[in-house]
Amino acid sequence: MLLHFTKMHGLGNDFVMVDLVTQRARLTDAHVRELSDRRFGIGFDQLLVVEPPRDPDMDFRYRIFNADGSEVENCGNGARCFARFVRDQRLTHKNEIHVETSGGPLVLTIQHDGQVRVDMGRPRFTPSALPFDAPGDQPLHELNVDGEVLEISVVSMGNPHAVLEVENVESAPVARLGPSIEAHPRFPHKVNVGFMQVVSPSEIRLRVFERGSGETLACGTGACAAVASGIRQGLLKSPVKVHLPGGELSIEWPDPEASLIMVGPATRVFDGRVALN
The missing domain is CATH 3.10.310.10 (Diaminopimelate Epimerase; Chain A, domain 1)
Structure with a gap:
């Protein structure tokens, strides 16, 4: 047909x-x-x-x-x-x-x-929402990846995300760490992996290795997860401009009890x- x-x-x-x-x-x-x-x-x-x-x-x-x-x-x-x-x-x-x-x-x-x-609704940080194997909710979790201990935040935006802060997204080891974190046994349903560089409290740069697709030019839920994680840690303040390889998104999350809003083309x-x- x-x-x-x-x-x-x-x-x-x-x-x-x-x-x-x-x-x-x-x-x-x-x-x-x-x-x-x-x-x-x-x-x-x-x-x-x-x-x-x-x-x-x-x-x-x-x-x-x-x-x-x-x-x-x-x-x-x-x-x-x-x-x-x-x-x-x-x-x-x-x-x-x-x-x-x-x-x-x-x-x-x-x-x-x-x-x-x-x-996009409210971000959820409890490990069971992703799911993620962890004893409880906290802003950062340690994750052993091929012998290297990383600090990640975990966020559900209706789908699971791990966010890793990096100094520079251009040199971030997306191709090496992305697949290893995506398929890590502590994420039984696998996970999307965001590599976030904080430029200022209102601006970040981001690359995302998407579950089942690999690195993409942009990921809307990944941008939302990164901003939610950054605001929760006190690194960011709403609204936040997110620079992705394919362009820019605007993310608003003024209150932890409010829905997170994404605007883009x-x-x-x-x-x-x-x-x-």
């Missing part, structure tokens, strides 16, 4: 969007892996699927699949693309869109300037059709 899709990106973090509200298809893990191949398929970091909601109070159900075929709970850059996609496809005329994910509900707002504002690249084997 022919599957209609749209290619989009959020700061270079690229997605294939599939509308399963007006068309029908059964996407398997093998389909996702084939389509994600950048030489023999379409190529993407994640596949995002729009489905009818299960909850009548929601507008859509939002599902996220990594390039390796694994389904994950949340994706911040993808959420912004999701909002633009359902509007562009005329699946809704709302500016404020309520979506259900396996990581919890999200509220997406398309602003007048075209940027998308995402209410979403870009449509092209539409196409692909044959599913």
